[in-house]
Amino acid sequence: MKLATWNVNSLSVRLPQLLDWLAQQQPDALVLQETKLTDDKFPVAALEEAGYRCAWFGQKTYNGVALLARETPTQIVCNIPGLEDPQARVITGTVGGIRVVGAYFPNGQAPESEKFAYKMRWLEALQSWLRTELAQHPRLVLMGDFNIAPEDRDVHDPVAWAGQIHCTPEERAHFQALAALGLHDAFRLFEQPPRSWSWWDYRNLAFRKNQGLRIDHILVSEALRAGVTACGIDKAPRRNERPSDHAPVLVELG
């Protein structure tokens, strides 16, 4: 079973690229972030034509998430139960006996900002909800744009980024708290090329210079860990003419 996550930074703009990519990679399930579409504008017809059943949860201008799968996802839940949140950031469904959680974690803007405080509240709520969700669904994958670079080796310039958003000790502690729930970073279960990133700034020729961050992740539960056979970042879509600033991350489960 092949699962993937991709922050498309506007599904309207990226739909042709997504359809190409689905045809090439043929994942069994895919979660999207930053669709930036209200639910009435979701391109369900084009995606069904491509062979995918969809669940989606969006809003105007910002955020927005979706779950696409070969088979119809069931038991759909939007956002984090128990957290009052006007922002559309999480969609969860069951596909092939696996509980798939697709999430667009808050950016946080800057430490000390109100948006950072929201990120911390959101992370607390996610952790608390996942604890109960894992008890009900031991076979669980959490994937998406975490907006957290877990370690210095996930940052192109750790000195420049030290203490900056995505790299603060508070954010990294939350990532470790997810690990403590038995959610394993699938990417690090395998030998990986050094300087592997999932996001490159649009500015500064960052992609050409390979200056980026690894902030998009796939975490697999303890019950799934032994069955993971591969995990990697597909840089190819970042070379497209009008790319998202994020690349997709893929995982293979035996």
Added chain:
DNA sequence: ATGGCCCGGCTTCCGGGA
């Protein structure tokens, strides 16, 4: 050189992203 790019939107600039 503390900004460079890209997105949506009550669009010709602005806020947000990361």
